Amino acid sequence: MPAGPRATAAAALVWAGAVACVAGLVVQRLWLALTWNRCVDGLVLALVSFGLAVLLQRARSMPLATALACVWAFALVWFAGVLPVLAVAWLGVAACALGSLLLGDDDDALLALPLGLVLIGGLAGWTLHWPIHRAWVYVPLLAAACILRRGALRRAFVAARAGWRSAIADSPRLAAVAVLALGLASVGTWLPTMQADDLAYHLGLPSQLQRYAAYAPDPAQQIWALAPWLGDVLQAIAQVIARREARGALDALWLLLVAGMAWRLARRVGADAAAAWLAVALCASLPLLAALLSSMHTELPATALLLACALAIVDARGERLRAGAVLCAGLVALKFGSAVSALVLVAWALVHARGRVDWKRMPVALALFGVLAGSNYAYAWQATGNPLFPLFNQVFASPLLPPAQLADPRWHAGFGIGLPWSITFDTDRYLEAAGGGFGFVLVALGGAWLVALARRETRALALVASIVLLLPLLPMQYARYAFPGLVLLLPALVVAVVRSLGARGAACVLLGICALDFTFQANATWLLQVNTLRKLTGNMDGAGEAFRRYAPERTLIAELRRRDDGDSIVLALDPQAPFIAELARRGRSVSHYAPALERARIAADADASGVGWRTLIRDVDARWLLLRPGHLGDAQRAALDALGAQRVAAAGAAELWSVEPARSDP
Incomplete structure (x- = not known):
């Protein structure tokens, strides 16, 4: 040098x-x-x-x-x-x-x-x-x-x-x-x-x-x-x-x-x-x-x-x-x-x-x-x-979203020399x-x-x-x-x-x-x-064990396919766990990914009787429900009772429930 x-x-x-x-x-x-x-x-x-x-x-x-x-x-x-x-x-x-x-x-x-x-x-x-x-x-x-x-x-x-x-x-x-x-x-x-x-x-x-x-x-x-x-x-x-x-x-x-x-x-x-x-x-x-x-x-x-x-x-x-x-x-x-x-x-x-x-x-x-x-x-x-879509909707004003730019307030620590x-x-x-x-x-x-x-x-x-x-x-x-x-x-x-x-x-x-x-x-x-990594390398069913512990919805979705491999609707009730992408066209969530259902969820949570949640579940024609009991609200519990929903499987922190189809009026 x-x-x-x-x-x-x-x-x-x-x-x-x-x-x-x-x-x-x-x-x-x-x-x-x-x-x-x-x-x-x-x-x-x-x-x-x-x-x-x-x-x-x-x-x-x-x-x-x-x-x-x-x-x-x-x-x-x-x-x-x-x-x-x-x-x-x-x-x-x-x-x-x-x-x-x-x-x-x-x-x-x-x-x-x-x-x-x-x-x-x-x-x-x-x-x-x-x-x-x-x-x-x-x-x-x-x-x-x-x-x-x-x-x-x-x-x-x-x-x-x-x-x-x-x-x-x-x-x-x-x-x-x-x-x-x-x-x-x-x-x-x-x-x-x-x-x-x-x-x-x-x-x-x-x-x-x-x-x-x-x-x-x-x-x-x-x-x-x-x-x-x-x-x-x-x-x-x-x-x-x-x-x-x-x-x-x-x-x-x-x-x-x-x-x-x-x-x-x-x-x-x-x-x-x-x-x-x-x-x-x-x-x-x-x-x-x-x-x-x-x-x-x-x-x-x-x-x-x-x-x-x-x-x-x-x-x-x-x-x-x-x-x-x-x-x-x-x-x-x-x-x-x-x-x-x-x-x-x-x-x-x-x-x-x-x-x-x-x-x-x-x-x-x-x-x-x-x-x-x-x-x-x-x-x-x-x-x-x-x-x-969904970016820059304040410019294009699609009716599916409010006319505002999407933003995540978590990531605004500031831009500077440090x-x-x-x-x-x-x-x-x-x-x-x-x-x-x-x-x-x-x-x-x-x-x-x-x-x-x-x-x-x-x-x-x-x-x-x-x-x-x-x-x-x-x-x-x-x-x-x-x-x-x-x-x-x-x-x-x-x-x-x-x-x-x-x-x-x-x-x-x-x-x-x-x-x-x-x-x-x-x-x-x-x-x-x-x-x-240890679960994956130290277990013959390492992926399954990892799913049950860290992504229980994937385990329940596999169980759901064994029970019902058709096109019946599956609704995820927890807005913090909208993990239904692999369900293809069957999955629905009440998170920010689905603005209309998110608004319906907010309104239903305000109705302690559970009628709002019961109406939401019927409106989407849900046959199966994915939920996390630790995050289940009183209004949701009341709706599940009114619908006669039954728990059919559990994995880790998540559960799979079934809902009987609504009876048609004479």
Whole structure:
């Protein structure tokens, strides 16, 4: 490392960030927030996987990183299921085949895969209302894509294998560390689907396609039914092919894309192979990544598409115009908030092109963008009068909602210069998480952040990533929305640390941050804080045991299907547990997701006689009731007595009750 005032100042800045992080840990006494049992679990998993990989390495004479990848891949198949993994693999190969159409002669499987996923999900979004979404339709179509593009697939596979071997050979030890870190992050994919947003909303579209082969959204019963749905459409396709939920397997595919893009993007901004593997390890260690891998939230695929779009920009080839349009369309089709990120990347692409834009290709690129991004917005406009429903209803005034913007008062801690510190150490003010659940990068590498903005090779990426990181936090300070921008920033930060401290010093600092992040991994989600992982690995029916303890409505819904697999209505009486998405069209809730029923619930609660609740239950023609006895009000109890409702099953804190159909008047 060259000596001089600038080099000394850069090194001092990097070390200042590390010192500030240690000081924050001490001042905030953050060790009191640790889940020590989960730390032990992570250490045991790391040691066991490493031991098995060493045995495999000696038995098969393969690199340690490859052996570790095989061990963790086997664990994914064991916990996520053989059929879901095969379904997602089939979807991924077909996506590579279709995505290669946009890359010309470039046999780049890493970039073709997200392009193909956007093509498949974006086109399928226009057909959701048609009853054609069956395995015997998808499998031949995906097979046809693979057969027609078999030459491109063969070349892409050969190039990917050669690239993997070369990347490992250049830095075998850090490659093994990065793969181990990815494996530890992937434990989120093992967990059954139990996060609240998934049970109340995201499972709805996949469940409808699996049961009915079509999607019939009802925004009156679920205000997010017409929200951007690319992520849920891809989940649904994999679920239809596998004939069961495939969330964990698809999340693992997104994880591989994020890792591959982070590695290559680091190389594009000046990192050698060792530094690129450090960038992958740092990304994998982020606590919020494990939380996203246990959910259907859009931030995980948005991160993959964001990195892919950045990579397409820095490659700066002529044919990347269509690829960039498709990736930006994917961002907008995942979440309207991601449109801001897409606009930032478009501005970066125009600056990076320096006037060399092929405007003749622009109409085709815009048409691709409109087709792939527009399905849910068109359906929402037709059904509600608001293309962004339920957002910005103060502008579009759909009659289904009051003319006001949706807002969550929990996440308005304030935006200021101290935000990186607060979001790191007071994470519960910005996320449903404990302190440290967002990770320590923003503080520990705060000095490196300034260095990355100052250095020529990292300045553009660091600036763009900073904007993408901070802009979503301006209207509402919700940490999950900043995650894609944080991951995009990591390659620039790693290069800045390596340039400032040298390879050995940078490895010590960055691996220390990785270890610290992994220590606080469970703080990012309650799923890892509780004993879900131990129940899953220590019980033959681990998923069932986890459902009974932490998501009892899923156990009761399975029991309901055994008793009544028809279309009778199921009403969830607890507004805090509207977990009926997997019931497809049968489910009803009285939460804020269904504004009319929410108003009826408020009025019924005010009627102590129970008549209001009895009328509500009859009006929705409910045959089954999901409830939590501890939250049952007096008016609800009176209504259940008057209706002659009977408890038929119980699981954990929840119960399933039956209601006899109303007798018809003579």
